Amino acid sequence: MKVVLNDLVKNFANSERAAVNRINLVIDDGELAVLLGPSGCGKTTTLRMIAGLEQPDSGRITIADRDITDLAPKDRRVAMVFQNFSMYPTMNVYDNIAFPLHAIKMDRKAIDQTVREMARLVNIDHLLERGVRQVSGGEAQRVALARAMVRRPEVFLMDEPLSNLDAKLRVQLRTEIKRLHQDTGTTFIFVTHDQEEAMTLGDKIIVMNQGDIQQVGTPHEVFFAPRNAFVANFVGTPSMNMLRGRARAGDDGGFRAELPGFELRLPDRFAAGLRRMRGDQVIWGIRPEAIRLVAAPAENTVTGEVELVEALGSRDLIFARVGEQLFGVIVDALESAQVGDTCHLHFDGAKMHLFNAETEDSLLQFSAAEPA
Ligand SMILES: Nc1ncnc2c1ncn2[C@@H]1O[C@H](COP(=O)(O)OP(=O)(O)OP(=O)(O)O)[C@@H](O)[C@H]1O
Ligand SMILES: [Mg+2]
Structure with missing residues (x-):
């Protein structure tokens, strides 16, 4: 019933x-x-x-x-x-x-x-x-x-x-x-x-x-x-990697996120929400399984050092340090890294999350809920 x-x-x-x-x-x-x-x-x-x-x-x-x-x-x-x-x-x-x-x-x-x-x-x-x-x-x-x-x-x-x-x-x-x-x-x-x-x-x-x-x-x-x-943060294990920072409009009309120690290009789907948002403080997030290790730095990549590796079976959870931040990254156990390795973390724009730091609401939610 x-x-x-x-x-x-x-x-x-x-x-x-x-x-x-x-x-x-x-x-x-x-x-x-x-x-x-x-x-x-x-x-x-x-x-x-x-x-x-x-x-x-x-x-x-x-x-x-x-x-x-x-x-x-x-x-x-x-x-x-x-x-x-x-x-x-x-x-x-x-x-x-x-x-x-x-x-x-x-x-x-x-x-x-x-x-x-x-x-x-x-x-x-x-x-x-x-x-x-x-x-x-x-x-x-x-x-x-x-x-x-x-x-x-x-x-x-x-x-x-x-x-x-x-x-x-x-x-x-x-x-x-x-x-x-x-x-x-x-x-x-x-x-x-x-x-x-x-x-x-x-x-x-x-x-x-x-x-x-x-x-x-x-x-x-x-x-x-x-x-x-x-x-x-509550749904998903290991938890989503989340960082506080600032969003600002770039020269190309898109938005960039200034996060502690690095900058990223934000995908266009957040643009409407960001334009309507009061202030520029955001929480940026990406899940450990959405990060890829790549061979060389490129756009939306940061370089860090592997600090810890936990075996999960077919996959490993590695913790990579980038400045103050420790990123959890899920990788195939066969392609895993060693402690001390330098690694390049690639953040796919399609898998990023972005929240208004003040209200903690998703910027996608925000743009969908508000009339244009
Ligand atoms: N009989 C009661 N008297 C006073 N406060 C209560 C009483 N029962 C629950 N609370 C309070 O109400 C709130 C909600 O409690 P509730 O038991 O519904 O939580 P819950 O989500 O089931 O938590 P848990 O996962 O620990 O079981 C808590 O802050 C709790 O301390
Ligand atoms: Mg209960």
Whole structure:
């Protein structure tokens, strides 16, 4: 079902800043939406308000065009899985999953059918007779998913449900959550502070910071077209290289960036934004995988020295020092450099990012949003 948040605000006592600061959001029917942001940005609070476990100070929440803001949690047809889920320790897996169905007095045959179907969906049908103390962390997490899903919620909320698991299991369960989503067609809202998890899972990513929504977009959009410096820095590992400097009009009508220790020609797509911008202070950025090592200096190249090399498998992350600045550069491991080597870093204009240093908004965003 479609979920709409309208001007949602939540302040907690003893806090100067709103936990959730008047957010607006539309999550479409059947979508897998991911709330992504650093610790304390308001993800859990947002989810708890949708579940009805927290009452907003103001604003409305609708599910399938029905205003549910004042409904009790049990009347919302919403299920939530928490980071630290709990089980009934004396019951076996089967009874843990069946429990919510007994509570609504479903008949035994229907319960049996539902439990087995859900267990199959999350690959625990061979564990139904086991005690919940006799299953692994990953299996227990699947029991929690199955238990939350048996009542066929219209919206399924998950608050960092994988964070207690080891890295391999996380990746595996991620795939299963994605499949569960596809098989059920239910609207999922998944919370994580792990940007890689968000990118692999989400149809739509909602990047939050300090109670505000920073950007809503596909994984592709938040990665390649971050609308501000926060999103640019938060999404992607290793992080984008970012430098503060000044933009000025060059003799050829194009713009140049004066950055600490070097100058670059800026691509024309920033020109409209730069002309409209108040002042000339910018933040320039380029991702480590967008920098190329070239044999000789050319336009938009800087020369540095390799200071550190980290192996990532098929690729290396090298850190190259250019004056005060350390650039992260991802290179093919077979073409990697040695510590102490001189290197020429080429910055492709098509892959540069540029932000207004004062507002931190993308200069592309700025030019698109403002009428000419
Ligand atoms: N019950 C509460 N009382 C007071 N302040 C709270 C309460 N719950 C959350 N907060 C504050 O509200 C803000 C948002 O918290 P929230 O739990 O939503 O963050 P989060 O994005 O889920 O973070 P994390 O990734 O650490 O789980 C934080 O500053 C937090 O300290
Ligand atoms: Mg949280």
